Amino acid sequence: MRAFTYERASSVEAAAGAAAQNPDAKFIAGGTNLLDLMKLEIEKPSHLIDVNGLGLDTIEKTQDDGLRIGALVRNTDLAADGTVRRDYGLLSRALVAGASGQLRNKATTAGNLLQRTRCPYFYDPNQACNKRNPGSGCSAIGGITRQLGVVGVSEACLATHPSDMAVAMRALDAVVETVKTDGAKRTIPIADFHRLPGDTPHIESALEHGEFITSVVLPSPVGGKQIYRKVRDRASYAFALVSVAAVIQPDGSGKVAVGGVAHKPWRIEAAEAELPKGAHAMTSALLADARPTEQNRFKISLTERTLGAVLSEAKG
Amino acid sequence: MQFEKPATTNPIDQLKVVGKPVQRIDGELKTTGRARYAYEWHDPNLPYAYGYPVGSAIAKGQITSIDSAAAKKAPGVLGIVTALDVGNLQKGKLNTANLFGGSVIQHYHQVVAVVVAETFEQARAAAALLKVDYVPEKGAFDLRAEMANAKTPDPSTEPESSVGDFEAAFSTAAVTLDAEYTTPDQSHAMMEPHASIAAWDGDEVTVWTSSQMIDWWRSDFAITLGMDKEKVHLMSPFIGGGFGGKLFLRVDAVLAAFAANAVGRPVKVALPRPMISNNTTHRPATIQRIRIGAERDGKITAIGHESWSGDLPGGGPETAVMQTRLLYAGENRMTAMKLATLDLPEGNAMRAPGEAPGLMALEIAIDEMSEKLGMDPIEFRIKNDTLVDPENPERPFSHRDLIGCLKLGAEKFGWDQRKNPATRREGNWMIGMGVAAAFRNNLVMPSGARVKLDKDGIVTVETDMTDIGTGSYTIIAQTAAEMMGVGVDRVAVQLGDSRFPVSAGSGGQFGANSATSGVYAACVKLREAIASKLGFNSADVLFEDGEVKSGNRVVRLAEAAGVDGLVGEDTIEWGELTKTHQQSTFGGHFVEVGVDVATGETRIRRMLAVCAAGRILNPITARSQVIGAMTMGAGGALSEELAVDTRHGFFVNHDLAGYEVPVHADIPHQEVIFMDETDPYSSPMKAKGVGELGLCGVSAAIANAIYNATGIRVRHYPITLDKLIDELPNVA
Numbered sequence A: 001m002r003a004f005t006y007e008r009a010s011s012v013e014a015a016a017g018a019a020a021q022n023p024d025a026k027f028i029a030g031g032t033n034l035l036d037l038m039k040l041e042i043e044k045p046s047h048l049i050d051v052n053g054l055g056l057d058t059i060e061k062t063q064d065d066g067l068r069i070g071a072l073v074r075n076t077d078l079a080a081d082g083t084v085r086r087d088y089g090l091l092s093r094a095l096v097a098g099a100s101g102q103l104r105n106k107a108t109t110a111g112n113l114l115q116r117t118r119c120p121y122f123y124d125p126n127q128a129c130n131k132r133n134p135g136s137g138c139s140a141i142g143g144i145t146r147q148l149g150v151v152g153v154s155e156a157c158l159a160t161h162p163s164d165m166a167v168a169m170r171a172l173d174a175v176v177e178t179v180k181t182d183g184a185k186r187t188i189p190i191a192d193f194h195r196l197p198g199d200t201p202h203i204e205s206a207l208e209h210g211e212f213i214t215s216v217v218l219p220s221p222v223g224g225k226q227i228y229r230k231v232r233d234r235a236s237y238a239f240a241l242v243s244v245a246a247v248i249q250p251d252g253s254g255k256v257a258v259g260g261v262a263h264k265p266w267r268i269e270a271a272e273a274e275l276p277k278g279a280h281a282m283t284s285a286l287l288a289d290a291r292p293t294e295q296n297r298f299k300i301s302l303t304e305r306t307l308g309a310v311l312s313e314a315k316g
Numbered sequence B: 001m002q003f004e005k006p007a008t009t010n011p012i013d014q015l016k017v018v019g020k021p022v023q024r025i026d027g028e029l030k031t032t033g034r035a036r037y038a039y040e041w042h043d044p045n046l047p048y049a050y051g052y053p054v055g056s057a058i059a060k061g062q063i064t065s066i067d068s069a070a071a072k073k074a075p076g077v078l079g080i081v082t083a084l085d086v087g088n089l090q091k092g093k094l095n096t097a098n099l100f101g102g103s104v105i106q107h108y109h110q111v112v113a114v115v116v117a118e119t120f121e122q123a124r125a126a127a128a129l130l131k132v133d134y135v136p137e138k139g140a141f142d143l144r145a146e147m148a149n150a151k152t153p154d155p156s157t158e159p160e161s162s163v164g165d166f167e168a169a170f171s172t173a174a175v176t177l178d179a180e181y182t183t184p185d186q187s188h189a190m191m192e193p194h195a196s197i198a199a200w201d202g203d204e205v206t207v208w209t210s211s212q213m214i215d216w217w218r219s220d221f222a223i224t225l226g227m228d229k230e231k232v233h234l235m236s237p238f239i240g241g242g243f244g245g246k247l248f249l250r251v252d253a254v255l256a257a258f259a260a261n262a263v264g265r266p267v268k269v270a271l272p273r274p275m276i277s278n279n280t281t282h283r284p285a286t287i288q289r290i291r292i293g294a295e296r297d298g299k300i301t302a303i304g305h306e307s308w309s310g311d312l313p314g315g316g317p318e319t320a321v322m323q324t325r326l327l328y329a330g331e332n333r334m335t336a337m338k339l340a341t342l343d344l345p346e347g348n349a350m351r352a353p354g355e356a357p358g359l360m361a362l363e364i365a366i367d368e369m370s371e372k373l374g375m376d377p378i379e380f381r382i383k384n385d386t387l388v389d390p391e392n393p394e395r396p397f398s399h400r401d402l403i404g405c406l407k408l409g410a411e412k413f414g415w416d417q418r419k420n421p422a423t424r425r426e427g428n429w430m431i432g433m434g435v436a437a438a439f440r441n442n443l444v445m446p447s448g449a450r451v452k453l454d455k456d457g458i459v460t461v462e463t464d465m466t467d468i469g470t471g472s473y474t475i476i477a478q479t480a481a482e483m484m485g486v487g488v489d490r491v492a493v494q495l496g497d498s499r500f501p502v503s504a505g506s507g508g509q510f511g512a513n514s515a516t517s518g519v520y521a522a523c524v525k526l527r528e529a530i531a532s533k534l535g536f537n538s539a540d541v542l543f544e545d546g547e548v549k550s551g552n553r554v555v556r557l558a559e560a561a562g563v564d565g566l567v568g569e570d571t572i573e574w575g576e577l578t579k580t581h582q583q584s585t586f587g588g589h590f591v592e593v594g595v596d597v598a599t600g601e602t603r604i605r606r607m608l609a610v611c612a613a614g615r616i617l618n619p620i621t622a623r624s625q626v627i628g629a630m631t632m633g634a635g636g637a638l639s640e641e642l643a644v645d646t647r648h649g650f651f652v653n654h655d656l657a658g659y660e661v662p663v664h665a666d667i668p669h670q671e672v673i674f675m676d677e678t679d680p681y682s683s684p685m686k687a688k689g690v691g692e693l694g695l696c697g698v699s700a701a702i703a704n705a706i707y708n709a710t711g712i713r714v715r716h717y718p719i720t721l722d723k724l725i726d727e728l729p730n731v732a
């Protein structure tokens, strides 16, 4: 870990302003991802702006019956919130499927969205990695890829986004609200928030430098059966091999996002037209462009089978 | 004391303290955080500095240069010791890979330098500034690819055995199996990382470390540092797990010593978690071929087991065929091991080396044979039980109750409820049961102890024995209490200090039986000293209730000790009984699993182990060992695998996020039953090892349960869902 300077931001504007002044600055929220990466010098901020004192830790109804979730709401509190549990059960289920109780107590909404990949080569500074070291190459290609992405992958990177929460938010059509360093506010639909690797896998989100997430907004409740199914090698405390977040309506229509397969929560709205035909049709459309490796080809059938189980559960 | 004849009645047989469920005497220290582990020794008067190791970025080759200019200038840096600075060092006798020194890189994350600074954070930051240049060389990293080049290892490893005419018997057998099984490289993944503090005083050094074997470390430390063993003082009273990963001297101790010498201050060095799996040792992967031939009635006529594994030059094979020489009868037999040269990190002992991976394969093969024969797998095992060493029939087992374990286990587990493969469903779960035999040899090691009696009647045991979480403190206290006729509360136990008599140490499940036998021997000496001081005839002296009694004379122990106290010291040594008699431990593992019909995720529902392991010295600590081992076996069956990058030659998933050991949610109800038995051939304690038995066979029982649940036979561990998914029934 490199030495860094540290400040506690007193307001959102001050946080954005501090970030504007220092191109190496990073916000720190729960620190559960950032600090681990700093210890390995995968992240090397020279300045940390602690945003934990900014409030932004409430969950409130919006004017159009949606829900505004503060950027600093802890994953534990979000999962336990009564409204979330009642109207957005998918989100609650996804959250508790992630990490551990202790980590969820620290982890925040914004931090969770921005957590970085778990590709093992990304974590080993001796290995070439385009995401860690742009242009250095990708050691994972041709190596150990069982956990890595099968769709939306590029010649430069096969990594996945590891969040559970984000997959549920993608299925729920969340919108990310931000403030830029110049104070301008904007909203980013979650579909556009995370990026595919392309040839710049180090650029992972639509955020600009110093752009600060203030909240995530969920639209008004959509009802339906809300199921989050996370598949993994051990029963807890492991990232998803594949996860399926689904909102299934009584008529068989619905929304489905898949985790563990791509550089972002994977959802293709057009593919959802196939949903009433069943898991095979839906998965074929959703993963039509998949380019798996020998080691992770199983994720294709795993996605289909998991979705199949989710659909039967929704019917049941 | 020479243990040459089977034990007869002795004071241990009173079982007033030994055999009782005594709570860990060090438990309170541990639960209150006062048990000090290696890195935690802290004397506020000492100016500790912190060393951070730098691991090689290549798997094989040469270091050409190390540029430490930037690191030297970093804040807080006190010194840097590089492999090039120290040059080639003499390698410890028990190490295969060089730990440190010189330009040759033998494996990934071999330490190339240690950076020492005022704080841990400064040392870590400066370590990242080191620039190391290498000339990489091509290495061999793929066991499968190297199989053809594998050779029969050194005869000292007893690589081959053969009885009768295996080939002829196998080719004419009515029912045969010929299958290949694989087990992956595995990491010990113990909780406490390797860590040491070294402090020099003139030419003497004290090292606080985390070691299973004090004397082995001390010897190899002295060799590596080129110093007199007598000038090395090693301390390791508490160890946060080892599983074999701390049997042999490790680099943290060497680095701490060099670093402390370089900066003239005591230095702490811990291996960062991501360095552990590639820097230290691991259980090597195996490829195994098993052939079994039997008559239609289930009698085995031919049994053959071959195993391929790899290691660095000078290393040894994973002895995965050993149990097959002893576990089942059969007139025609062969075993063979082949060793390939691999440039991966050093392969070496991990809990139940040999038997653990060997039984992972053999006990699936036995399940497969039973099915071919249309026999219940327990019946098949019973049919082929043997009371003698099948390669050497004049050599009986000292005591063997595999049948008892299997029968009792079957009854308790409800084995008769087992259904045909792939026929039991509960909702989305396909349910199955599996069984496997557990088998692990009982090894014995010389073990010394010193037992003191003081003027207050307190008995203090001193031995360099270690407690790696196993309960050594407690069973040693129980042994001394039984021998001296006092309660455990009157016994103090001091372990893990090289100033104490050399003990068996902790490994190979020899620790408990050997070390308590050493304490027994020392207590016999102390009893003699007391009797002789009191002028009692030692043959008819009774030690009970804190008193020494002879005829109608009764003296309190405290009084007998007098102001100067009394001491007994001895070492237990072992005669021919391990040669004349095969000493082993046995068990039956029973497992029920559910396999998710959609995803192929396997979740264990219940586990039972029935163990026949001689006298159980303490049912609480013994049970802990067995359930811990069953948990490890669950990891081995379902998730643990060091993934080898065969291009760059290293284990890729080198942290605890990537190397998945079981978590609580993976482990269901576990039950352990100990057979009520003693083995007088094994030791005066009549006990045997149990710390590794619980791991032996359990992974195969899980594999067999998965087969019973799904009808899918997976012969390649770990049995992850990707190995099942293509054959699972359609769900859509």
Ligand SMILES: Cc1cc2nc3c(=O)[nH]c(=O)nc-3n(C[C@H](O)[C@H](O)[C@H](O)COP(=O)(O)OP(=O)(O)OC[C@H]3O[C@@H](n4cnc5c(N)ncnc54)[C@H](O)[C@@H]3O)c2cc1C
Binding pocket: A026, A027, A028, A029, A030, A031, A032, A033, A034, A035, A036, A051, A071, A097, A098, A099, A100, A103, A106, A107, A108, A109, A110, A111, A112, A113, A114, A115, A162, A163, A164, A165, A211, A212, A213, A214, A237, A238, A239, A240, B657
């Ligand atoms: C052992 C372990 C297991 C885990 N398992 C899972 C799992 O199974 N599933 C899962 O989904 N996750 C898992 N996680 C990841 C965990 O969810 C994330 O670490 C956590 O959500 C990150 O939140 P944080 O607040 O701690 O973020 P931080 O570490 O503080 O920050 C992460 C990033 O977000 C940026 N950031 C934070 N707040 C803002 C803001 N308001 N605006 C702009 N940028 C911001 C930071 O600059 C940093 O780049 C695991 C983590 C660990 C350590």
Ligand code: SF4
Binding pocket: A117, A119, A120, A121, A122, A128, A129, A130, A131, A132, A137, A138, A139, A140, A141, A148, A156, A157, A158, A159, A201
């Ligand atoms: S897959 Fe992406 S994260 Fe992994 S090594 Fe390649 S570039 Fe880096």
